[in-house]
Amino acid sequence: MSTYSAPLRDIRFALYDVLGVEAAFRQLRFDDANRETVDAVLDESARFCGTVLAPLNKVGDEHGVAYDKDSGGVTTAPGFKEAYVQFAEGGWGGLGAPVEYGGMGLPHVLGMPLEEMIDAANLAWGNFPLLSHGAANALRLHGEQWQREVFLTKLVSGEWTGTMCLTEPHCGTDLGLLKTRAEPGDDGTYSISGTKIFITAGEHDLTPNILHLVLARLPDAPAGSKGISLFLAPKFKVARDGTVGERNALRCGAVEHKMGIHGSATCVMNFDGAQGYLIGQPHKGLMAMFTMMNTARLGVGLQGLGLAERAYQNALRYARERLQSRALSGAKFPDKPADPIIVQPDVRRMLLTCKALVEGGRALAYHAGLQVDIADHGATEEERKAGDDLLGFLTPIVKACLTEWGVECTYHALQCFGGHGYIAEHGMEQLTRDARITTLYEGTTGIQALDLMGRKIMQLQGAGLKAFLAMVAAFCEEHAGDASLAEFIAPLREKAGEWQALTLAIGKRAMSDPEEIGAAAYDYLFYSGYVALAYWWARSVAAAEASSQPQAFKDGKRETARFYFARILPRTLAHKAAIDSGAAALLSLDEAAFDA
Template sequence: MPEYKAPLRDLRFVRNELLNYAEHYANLPNGQDATPDMVDAIMEEGAKFCEQMLSPLNRIGDEQGCTRNDDGSVKTPDGFKEAYKQFVEGGWASLENTTEYGGQGLPISLGVVLREMMGQANWSWAMYPGLSHGAMNTLEAHGTDEQKQTYLTKLISGEWTGTMCLTEAHCGTDLGMLRTKAEPQDDGSYTINGTKIFISSGEHDMSENIVHIVLARLPDAPEGVKGISLFIVPRQLPEGEGVSAENNGVTCGSLEHKMGIHGNSTCVMNFDNAKGFLVGTANKGLNCMFTFMNTARIGTGLQGIAHGETAFQGALRYARERVQGRSLNGPKNPDAPADSLMVHPDIRRMLLTIKAFTEGNRAMAYFAAKLADLTHESNDEETRKQAELQLGFLTPIVKAFFTETGFECANLGLQCLGGHGYIAEWGMEQNVRDSRISMIYEGTTGIQALDLLGRKVLMSQGESLRCFTKIIHKFCQAHAENEQLQEFIEPLKAINKEWGEITMGIGMKAMKNREEVGAASVDYLMFSGYAALAYFWADMARVAHEKLAEGTSEAGFYKAKIQTAKFFYERLLPRAYAHKTCVESGADTLLSMNEADFGDV
């Protein structure tokens, strides 16, 4: 199993040198305590927890998995419960939550650092507190004062954990078809009956109680998504300072048998006359749930970075140590029986691809995290509005592009090890299996693509796109005379222009045939991901050139940034134009064949 090392140097580069987080925090109402020294201490201690506690449990979780007992309770893998206890005692659960309900009140973006490192060290374990984070956000935004005092305080302390319960066996993304019922009771509560599937962290032994956030339908609810309500349904009802000894009609019917993330309990959850409590307004549950889902989508984007980082660390370590073959230009190490794998261009192609995606995606993620801070904390209404617009635009890209490229990175990492990559002891095949779900849950790549193109871009008449392309335009203007950046500026200007033209072309076609949106959406999202990444790599190259010009003892680090930027522009950015060609091919290539002509099965 590869030894995990938190990428603190690159995190500091992105946060401190590229995005100037120190100034950002200084201007946030809740950022005064997030001084550079405090932030550095949190990152260092978080890294230790992830390296020393979580990483050693990663393979254990994969091999042991979770076990369902006869009474419906679930035992997590050895060490998971103890790690969670240490997580809570260390105050990590409450890092970014409101002080009113027991949190430390630090910026959201600081919590993102911890979640990235936890995901890299052990994604299965990280999902348990990760789901709680979404439940907290939902209750903070939509819960009553009583609900916050009862449930939010316990979630923030880490004593209780949370889940989101959406999917049912007959309906995945189409939540308008859900059948779980909520019957109003005289005491103001509701009786919940139904079954949910694919519930991550649905049942486990790591916390005293589990708070399920459940979508259900009231008796008089309208059909479709307009008739969905949201409910708090605890596994055990609150009682005094603790919980009732009796189960609240919430049980794990079975554990899903999965391709990966074995250490996380993915459950079929049965709600049998369970007592629930309405969150927000009746029949407006989907609006409330989007608070949870958007949090989860950004968190899932971090999963793409996590698997890329894991792949890079394992593949780089192996490529340096493994000797096999000779350089085509002659032996690089004539005293050894063979050269290291690092001499081979194809190994470098794979390593650089992983590096370019992982570090580029990280830059975009922390740009988005700054926007999340502003949407929650800025005192200026216009600043909040612009941040919400930009974050809404970036969220489907972060979720889908990061996970698509993260899965590619996981596969390339395995490939670097050859046959050894396919063997469990090296950890690379687990990384591939664990990463595969990321493109599916919280909305598949196709769903994210429809959200980006249909909802975010076309429905805003391009306003959300322009808010980002303006950033690129201004960057290109500011550095038009910078000779060191010309190899990036010209292609960046070109793809930024293409972005607007492609969008307009789809919009024109869609006026005649709405299917053009669905036909173009995934390729449009991938084009958008490459275009956005081109901006971040150009900006990282700018910083690297400036640092080298100032004089630095880390010349190798900054030269590697510039070289990786060049690799991205010459080897990966051209992929965007293949996606452009696919977009322009239109819907006919997908829809002209009759269903029956696909063949017999």
């Protein structure tokens, strides 16, 4: 069985030393988010995830969820409900929620280590409270005051959970095709009818009520995505005064049998005239939906990070224990019958790849989370807009890169185990299976690429990219004369310039052929991700040298950064070559010739 121990030292390093959150929290007026509070939250998060959730990871995989076709009810794996009770009693669902609705009012970025730990400890369990956060944000920003008082408080307390009901059998990414209908009633409610699929935590036994946020069309809705509205339909009807009534006309029609995350209930939800309330303005549901979606996309990026961290921990332990042949240069442990496999260059390649992507990815993700706080609490409108621009730019990178790197790292970790990784005993194959979904839900990697290239770069004229490049330029200028960082500053400066030139070149080609945007999107996304990680590795080395960390820790950061710049950053060369080749190589082949 795989094990997990929260990497608190590196989490604290990322928060305190790399990101400087203490100063940021003071500037954003989070007066209660001092170091003592942050450390207490981290310690208790680690305890809960390590002792309560991690032991249930294999249980959830083996037992899955039980679906009763007669009642439409779903029973979670043994121990899941008891773990959720502890989660709710600990107030974890309200960590970053406003105090006036029962939350702790702490910074959003402080919740990201908690999410990472939950996902590493037990991804399937973590999916049950995951979307409650997105639903809570949608209500906070778009709901009426009575809806916040009645529904938001229940989500914050963890008494109820929430879902996002977007996808239908015939439409996923193109929500303009959705058919679910909402008929207005005489009492201010709406009657919602339709079928939604792939609904995470759509039905379960963890809480007595579930709040479904549903995209649907009003009778007078215009065609396409501009005709979508957002509604809240609870499992049990809830009056405006908070009184809970009879069972609503909605039901889980099936649960999916999946490759991984067996302990997570992925449901088909049927709405048959279910009573619901409009959230926000008619026909403006996409705006509220993206509030949920962007929150969820950062959360899924953390899932990839958490799984990669757990996989790396177990591969590292095994590589130190497993004795197999001798180092090519001679025995490193002559007192043993063979050397541990960690002496082998190829095993080190896999371990260092995991270490570089995990630790660099942690800084990248947490920095994106900090932009949520800046966008919400910045002192001026200019600061808030800058935070929102940067957050929008970073979100598809965090979601796509961290999940794809999660798949890569779980693959490498399984490979370190050899044949033992392929069998269930060591738990590595579960991590590999679980990781695969993260690249798919909340928008596939291809969708993230199109969001980055088409919207964040082309439509919004690269506002977030310009802000990130300004950060890189400022860092390089600050350390221009620092000999200890010269090996990182020069290539980072060169890549930043190339990134900017590459972006302009794509935009120029797209002016005459819009297909160039789609053709370049995937490679541009990963080019961006690798250069962004180079920046965070350079900053990590600088932060480590300026910190009070032990010398071994500082050496570890420097050597890992050297590995990253030497072995992983060159992946940008292939992505750039693919981008430069243009759209023709992808589009010239006639559809009929694919099977010729």
